[in-house]
Amino acid sequence: xxxxxxxxxxxxxxxxxxxxxxxxxxxxxxxxxxxxxxxxxxxxxxxxxxxxxxxxxxxxxxxxxxxxxxxxxxxxxxxxxxxxxxxxxxxxxxxxxxxxxxxxxxxxxxxxxxxxxxxxxxxxxxxxxxx
Amino acid sequence: xxxxxxxxxxxxxxxxxxxxxxxxxxxxxxxxxxxxxxxxxxxxxxxxxxxxxxxxxxxxxxxxxxxxxxxxxxxxxxxxxxxxxxxxxxxxxxxxxxxxxxxxxxxxxxxxxxxxxxxxxxxxxxxxxxxxxxxxxxxxxxx
Numbered sequence: 455x456x457x458x459x460x461x462x463x464x465x466x467x468x469x470x471x472x473x474x475x476x477x478x479x480x481x482x483x484x485x486x487x488x489x490x491x492x493x494x495x496x497x498x499x500x501x502x503x504x505x506x507x508x509x510x511x512x513x514x515x516x517x518x519x520x521x522x523x524x525x526x527x528x529x530x531x532x533x534x535x536x537x538x539x540x541x542x543x544x545x546x547x548x549x550x551x552x553x554x555x556x557x558x559x560x561x562x563x564x565x566x567x568x569x570x571x572x573x574x575x576x577x578x579x580x581x582x583x584x585x
Numbered sequence: 586x587x588x589x590x591x592x593x594x595x596x597x598x599x600x601x602x603x604x605x606x607x608x609x610x611x612x613x614x615x616x617x618x619x620x621x622x623x624x625x626x627x628x629x630x631x632x633x634x635x636x637x638x639x640x641x642x643x644x645x646x647x648x649x650x651x652x653x654x655x656x657x658x659x660x661x662x663x664x665x666x667x668x669x670x671x672x673x674x675x676x677x678x679x680x681x682x683x684x685x686x687x688x689x690x691x692x693x694x695x696x697x698x699x700x701x702x703x704x705x706x707x708x709x710x711x712x713x714x715x716x717x718x719x720x721x722x723x724x725x726x727x728x
Contacts, residue, residue: 465690483683489626490680490709492634493673497713499637500669500720503660507653514651518642530634537627574632581668582636582650583659 478539485536488529541566615682615707622679629672666721674714681706 470480495517502510517526545562578584640646649655659665685702693702 483687486623486626486683487680487687489622489630489676490684492630493676493680493713494709496633496637496669496673496676497716497720500673500717503657503720504723510653510656514637514653517638523638523642526638530631530639533626533630533634537631540623540627570628570631573628577629577632577668578636581633581659581665583655585647 478535481532482536482539485532485534485539488532489536491529492533537570541570615678618675618678618710619682622675622677622682625671625675626679629668630676633672663725666725670714670717670721673717674710677710677713681710 470476499510499513502513516522542559542563544566545557545559549556549559550562551557636646637651641649641651685699685706688702689699693699
């Protein structure tokens with residue numbers, strides 16, 4: 455039997471720009487990496503705390519002045535997208551089966567968003583001392 | 586028969602007399618930390634970052650939750666210290682593991698580059714988590 459030539463399987467560069475779903479996927483992956491960047495920023499914030507009020511305030515103000523504030527806003531948007539798209543994914547990647555058929559992903563997404571709001575409220579009161 | 590170099594999962598030759606493969610320990614552990622970190626960052630990061638960086642500058646909060654005196658007062662609470670340790674550790678293990686696979690997709694493949702990525706990225710995650718643990722315990726268990 456004739457066999458065609460075989461090549462190692464390879465994605466084309468820029469494959470994730472081909473449609474909106476691929477782009478949304480890549481932005482979620484990027485959001486995951488941005489989470490680590492924020493982890494390092496928060497670690498730096500904690501390092502400034504023992505250094506005193508002026509060092510801490512200078513660090514915080516640096517992140518609140520343009521252009522850092524706008525950069526911060528873009529990074530924050532990626533973290534938000536990472537969270538929201540992950541909630542959308544849970545019901546598809548790990549279908550929850552309480553009934554004969556797995557729950558529709560939109561139901562799982564809705565439950566996660568409600569849980570997220572509840573957890574966020576708990577963080578406001580338990581970690582930041584309330585409004 | 587000629588060995589294929591094409592991507593054909595599940596079609597490798599299986600040999601009954603082959604040595605048993607080494608048990609994989611680190612890989613599932615890192616994927617578990619990645620998954621746990623994803624859960625932690627998705628639920629806890631948005632509200633934390635909003636309160637620290639955006640609530641006060643946008644005038645959406647009556648006081649500044651990140652102000653030095655306010656944050657220092659909250660830092661006395663062990664729950665707050667535990668929260669930031671978990672948040673920083675989770676985000677670092679999640680993000681560095683994701684970055685490793687993005688870089689592998691971009692062509693950083695093979696035993697050498699992957700070991701290099703493992704050392705650098707896991708090193709950042711482990712040292713960063715230890716740093717967060719140090720600040721969480723400093724002033725509480727030691728000075």
